[in-house]
Amino acid sequence: MKLMINCMAITICSLFLMSCGSSMTTLSNGKQIDKRLSGEWSGSEKDEQIEGMTKEWVMTRNNDGTFVLDFTFHKDGESQKSIETGNWWIQDGKFFESHTESGLTDTYTYQVIDKNHIKFKSDKISVDMNQDSYEFIDTRKDSDNKSKSAKDGSSFEKAIKVKSVPDEYKYVKENCADCTMQSQSLSENKGKMYDILSLKKADGTEVQYYFDITSFYGKMF
Numbered sequence: 001m002k003l004m005i006n007c008m009a010i011t012i013c014s015l016f017l018m019s020c021g022s023s024m025t026t027l028s029n030g031k032q033i034d035k036r037l038s039g040e041w042s043g044s045e046k047d048e049q050i051e052g053m054t055k056e057w058v059m060t061r062n063n064d065g066t067f068v069l070d071f072t073f074h075k076d077g078e079s080q081k082s083i084e085t086g087n088w089w090i091q092d093g094k095f096f097e098s099h100t101e102s103g104l105t106d107t108y109t110y111q112v113i114d115k116n117h118i119k120f121k122s123d124k125i126s127v128d129m130n131q132d133s134y135e136f137i138d139t140r141k142d143s144d145n146k147s148k149s150a151k152d153g154s155s156f157e158k159a160i161k162v163k164s165v166p167d168e169y170k171y172v173k174e175n176c177a178d179c180t181m182q183s184q185s186l187s188e189n190k191g192k193m194y195d196i197l198s199l200k201k202a203d204g205t206e207v208q209y210y211f212d213i214t215s216f217y218g219k220m221f
Contacts, residue, residue: 023035023036024090025063027064027065027089029065031065031089031090031091032089032090032091033061033063033065033088033089033090034090034095034112035063036112036115036118037061037088037090037095037110037112037118038061038062038063039060039061039140039141039142040058040059040060040140040141040142041058041059041060041061041118041138041139041140041141042056042057042058042059042138042139042141043056043057043059043136043137043138043139044056044057044136044201044202044203044205045134045136045202045203046202046203046204048134048136049127049134050075052075052076053073053074053075054073054074054075054203055071055072055073055074056071056072056074057069057070057071057072058070058141059138061088065087065088065089066085066086066087066088067085067086067087067088067097068083068084068085069083069084069085069086070082070083071083071084084099084100084101085099085100085101086098086099086100086101087100093109094107094108094109094110094123095107095108095109095110095120099126102126104126105126106122106124106125106126106127107122107123107124107125108120108121108122108123108125109121109123113137113174113177114174115140116139116140116142116174116175117137117138117139117140117174117177118137118138119135119136119137119177120135120136120137120138121133121134121135122134122135136178136202137177137178137202153171153208153209153210153211154208154209154210155210156189156190156194156210158210159194159210159211159212160209160210160211160212161211161212161215162195162211162212162213163215163216164216165195165213167211168195168197168209168211171209171211172197172199172209176199176201176207176209178201178202179199179200179201179202179207180199180200181197181198181199182198182199182200182206183197183198184196184197184198185198192212192214193212193213193214193217194210194211194212194213195210195211195213196208196209196210196211197209197211
């Protein structure tokens with residue numbers, strides 16, 4: 001009986017390890033990539049690299065370990081674009097990004113928040129930054145397009161129906177991970193009740209989310 005229990009424990013442990021490592025794949029060159037990071041992603045930051053400059057990007061990470069990084073810089077009313085290419089891989093739990101143009105490699109720690117958001121923190125980068133610690137969040141482009149075509153919470157008409165206040169916070173956490181709460185207000189529109197959350201993104205952009213709380217309004221107490 002004891003041997004059987006031990007065998008079962010080993011089997012469960014093995015299945016758990018297989019599940020945890022299922023996102024990793026090894027390329028022909030021997031390097032590993034985390035498939036959760038593949039795809040087209042967007043992000044932005046302000047004042048991190050240069051005071052007064054906003055930087056936006058679209059990062060395409062391919063399953064073969066190559067990437068294309070499309071930058072747009074905004075400063076003093078002027079904009080400039082730049083495209084970089086290179087290779088990416090995962091080593092010792094860290095994200096490596098080798099740039100073809102400069103020949104330099106940047107290293108980041110990363111956290112997969114959910115399937116549509118990844119948080120990066122600089123470990124060793126080749127560009128001088130205005131901040132000691134450089135952090136940003138990549139958002140999957142596909143998720144942006146889907147939310148814009150559906151109920152994205154951007155207005156009364158596109159308000160998201162929820163069953164509780166915690167559902168509101170959960171939605172914001174999953175769809176605006178870099179946001180900080182500014183205010184929360186109650187509003188009535190065409191006979192329905194709405195909760196409106198005002199937030200600010202890491203780049204300073206202000207956004208609002210409208211939630212339809214008619215189903216439970218007045219029943220909270």
